[in-house]
Amino acid sequence: MRTNAGFTIVELIVTMVIIGIMAVTVVPRFNLMSGFSARGYADQIESYLRFTQKSALASRRVTRLELSNCTPANGACNSAPALCVAENYSAAPACGTACPVSGCSAGWCALRLPGQFASPQSRVTVSDATTVCFDAMGRPINGGLMISVGDESGTLARTVTVENETGYVH
Numbered sequence: 735m736r737t738n739a740g741f742t743i744v745e746l747i748v749t750m751v752i753i754g755i756m757a758v759t760v761v762p763r764f765n766l767m768s769g770f771s772a773r774g775y776a777d778q779i780e781s782y783l784r785f786t787q788k789s790a791l792a793s794r795r796v797t798r799l800e801l802s803n804c805t806p807a808n809g810a811c812n813s814a815p816a817l818c819v820a821e822n823y824s825a826a827p828a829c830g831t832a833c834p835v836s837g838c839s840a841g842w843c844a845l846r847l848p849g850q851f852a853s854p855q856s857r858v859t860v861s862d863a864t865t866v867c868f869d870a871m872g873r874p875i876n877g878g879l880m881i882s883v884g885d886e887s888g889t890l891a892r893t894v895t896v897e898n899e900t901g902y903v904h
Contacts, residue, residue, distance in 0.1 A: 772858045772891035776883035780894045782815050782847060783866060783903045789819060789845065790868040796820040798842060798867045800833055801860070801881065818842040829867035829876050859884050866896060873901045 782799060790797040800816040818833035820826065820841060827841025834844045861882045867875040878898035884890045896903050 772883050772885040775858045775860070776881075776892035776894055779815075779860070779881060779883065780903055782817070783894065783896060785848065786817055786866065787868045787872045787901055787903065789817070790870055791872045793819055794823055794870045796826055796829075796867060796869055796875070797845075798827075798829060798833055798865060800865050814847065817845045817847050819845055823870075829865060868901060874898065 779801065782801075786797050786799040797817070797819045802815070816833040816835075821838050821843050825841050831840045831842060833842050834840070836844050838844070861884075864879055864881075865876070866879065869875050874896050878896050880896075881894045882890060883892050883894065894903070
């Protein structure tokens with residue numbers, strides 16, 4: 735007696751239907767990467783704020799960090815934050831004066847941020863980005879602030895906060 739080893743057409747169609755149903759329900763759940771880029775960019779902003787504050791404490795000078803407002807529409811996502819420090823110990827340049835690209839001007843001297851700036855490109859939106867100045871004691875001169883970082887779908891990934899009195903960054 736001869737037995738045929740194989741699948742019938744009904745078994746193949748049922749298997750394909752089951753795989754199709756699983757694909758429709760499972761595949762949308764794999765789009766989890768959008769929140770990771772926003773979370774990583776928020777962590778990077780937080781580390782730059784801490785570095786700026788520690789630079790103020792270490793150098794005993796006023797330091798300034800410029801954060802650009804990053805949205806997919808304005809294309810400012812590729813610009814790294816600018817960091818500068820007061821030219822000397824007694825100088826208290828205006829926090830509203832922009833950091834120079836290199837060298838010193840208007841009371842500020844440009845510093846290079848450590849590490850590599852990872853551009854979030856079009857996946858991240860940063861609202862309420864601003865300029866932060868820390869005094870020689872590490873306190874924010876222009877008060878505390880909150881920076882909201884989200885992904886392209888509008889989901890809030892993280893809020894970075896600088897406390898008003900202490901300058902605590904979290």
